[in-house]
Amino acid sequence: MNIGIIGGSYNPPHIAHLxxxxxxxxxxxxxxxxxxxxxxxxxxxxxxxMENTSSEQRLAMIxxxxxxxxxxxxxxxxxxxxxxxxxxxxxxxxEERFPTAKLHLLxxxxxxxxxxxxxxxxxxxxxxxxxxxxxxxxxxxxxxRAIAFHLSLGDKSPQWIEAPILAVSSTEIRQRxxxxxxxxxxxxxxxxxxxxDCGLYKTL
Numbered sequence: 001m002n003i004g005i006i007g008g009s010y011n012p013p014h015i016a017h018l019x020x021x022x023x024x025x026x027x028x029x030x031x032x033x034x035x036x037x038x039x040x041x042x043x044x045x046x047x048x049x050m051e052n053t054s055s056e057q058r059l060a061m062i063x064x065x066x067x068x069x070x071x072x073x074x075x076x077x078x079x080x081x082x083x084x085x086x087x088x089x090x091x092x093x094x095e096e097r098f099p100t101a102k103l104h105l106l107x108x109x110x111x112x113x114x115x116x117x118x119x120x121x122x123x124x125x126x127x128x129x130x131x132x133x134x135x136x137x138x139x140x141x142x143x144x145r146a147i148a149f150h151l152s153l154g155d156k157s158p159q160w161i162e163a164p165i166l167a168v169s170s171t172e173i174r175q176r177x178x179x180x181x182x183x184x185x186x187x188x189x190x191x192x193x194x195x196x197d198c199g200l201y202k203t204l
Contacts, residue, residue, distance in 0.1 A: 001031050001032075001098060001100065001101040001102070002028060002029055002030045002031050002101065002102050002104065003030065003031065003032055003033075003034065003094060003098050003101045003102070003103050003104065004021075004024055004025060004028065004030040004032065004033035004034065004104045004105075004106060004131075005033075005034055005036060005075075005090065005091070005094060005103060005104065005105045005106065005128070006021055006024070006033065006034070006035050006036065006105075006106045007036045007037075007038055007078070007085070007087060007090065008035070008036075008037065008038065009037065009038055009041060009058065009170065010035065010037050010058050010061065010062045010065075010170070011053050011058055011170050011174070012058070012061045012170055012173055012174075012187055012191055012195060012200070012201075013035075013061055013062045013065040013066075013170075013187065013188075013191060014168050014169075014170060014173055014186055014187045014191075015166065015168060015185070015186060015187065015188070016166040016168040016169075017035075017065070018065060018066070018069075018188070019163065019164065019166065020106070020133045020161070020163045021033055021035070021066075021072065021106070022069070023133075023161055023162060023163050024104075024106045024131060024133070024161050025071050025072075027159075027161055027162065028104050028129075028131060028159065028161070030071065030104060031071065032071055032073055033071050033072050033073070034073050034074070034075040034094075035062050035066060035072065035073070035074050035075070036074075036075045036077065036078055036090055037055070037058050037059055037062055037074070037076070037078065037079055038078050038079075038085035039055060039078050039079050039081060039082055039083060039084070039085050040083070040084050040085060041084075041085055042084050042085070042086065042119070052200075052201075052203075053200060053201075055079045057194075057198060057200065059074065059076065059079060060194060061191050061194055061195070062074055064188065064190040064191050064194055065187070065188045065190070065191050067190075075090075075094075077090060077093050078090060086118075086119045086120075087105070087118060087119070087124055088118075088119055088120040088123055088124050091103065091105065091124055091127050091128055092127070095127060102129065103127065103128040103129065104128060104129045104131050104159075105124065105128040105129070105130055105131065106131045106132075106133060106161065107130065107131070107132055107133070108132070108133050108135075109132060109133060109134065109135060109147075112130075112132045112147050112151065112158065113143070113147060115130075115147075115150075115151055116150065116151075122153065125151065125153040125156070126153060129156070129159060130151060130158045130159070131158065131159045131160075131161050132147070132158050132159070132160055132161065133161045133163045134160040134161060134162055134163060135163055135164075135165050144160070168186055172186075173186055173187060173201075174201040177195060177200065177201035177202065178201050178202060178203060183195070
């Protein structure tokens with residue numbers, strides 16, 4: 001079995017998350033792809049947006065966002081721990097849950113460039129197939145080669161996932177809501193409705 005793992009804050013989840021996840025699932029022939037919302041990212045400890053949105057609200061949004069995709073699922077292990085979310089712990093959890101599966105971890109190009117700052121990053125590389133979302137024209141071939149070189153372990157190298165350029169971010173969406181601007185088509189309809197029904201992101 002091939003299992004995909006995609007961590008993130010999902011505050012809120014948006015169309016770029018979904019499109020890249022779909023390409024990841026397709027290109028790596030994944031049987032199941034798990035979205036793993038973080039309780040608290042070690043790289044976002046001072047993020048006020050995380051303070052203003054509950055874990056339950058972020059979980060509800062990601063569930064609404066992925067409900068129509070047959071291979072997408074949510075894993076709540078990081079939320080249940082209620083502690084700083086380190087990827088190595090989540091990878092080890094998936095190893096226990098799916099002992100015979102091949103695990104694939106998807107990260108963005110910016111995350112890949114800083115991957116050596118992650119807790120136990122070499123141990124992560126031993127346990128998973130690292131996959132990096134390639135966004136054309138945003139990273140030069142030279143930088144790609146450097147990332148691949150530094151994140152290769154033995155005969156295992158990162159796999160690049162082809163994804164379209166989508167200039168969409170959770171930060172932009174929160175700012176647009178706060179400014180009274182439309183987020184139509186930036187998030188799934190049910191996520192948009194949830195944001196408005198709960199009054200999320202009105203103040204930043």
